Amino acid sequence: MDMELVSKKKVWVNLGDMFIKMPKENVETMIKKDQSTLDEEISDIRETMKQKVVELEQLEGGDGSKSRAFQLKAMTK
Template structure:
């Protein structure tokens, strides 16, 4: 049987731990960004379908950190839409980078490659084409 040096074994363990930490950090980042995205979606819904009280108001209050700003509904909607696009892009980047990290960690651990794990989601255009084909 082939002898594995302690140093080589430690290097593998350190690499696996680093990858594991990166994977966990990325997953927590995705969760945090998703929470923000959901709050933004709630705010967008509230200003686009206002209640009786909000119909009278042209301006709304917005909280950014410890700062309250009064702005128009249209401007707030534009800010939130831009923030949603940014969050969507960042979440997608993290998700796309997560798959190779998990595959690399599994390889380092000697686990077999997970079949179907590297599947890519359909784009909006592809989904539209599928819907048209389905009727």
């Protein structure tokens, strides 16, 4: 990390179509919250997609054997 950024108390952040100077701690909190929300949404979409793949295979007349690979769970992150 840039040493100059570490020593700053306020940083510029782009919110929509404006740049605002805010306390660094507030910006870090906002970014972490946004990242957490995005991670949850991505996880939900992945689960929905797995279900839709199974449904699609069934609609195509399959027995579900092809879509089993999409239902695997990771052993570790």
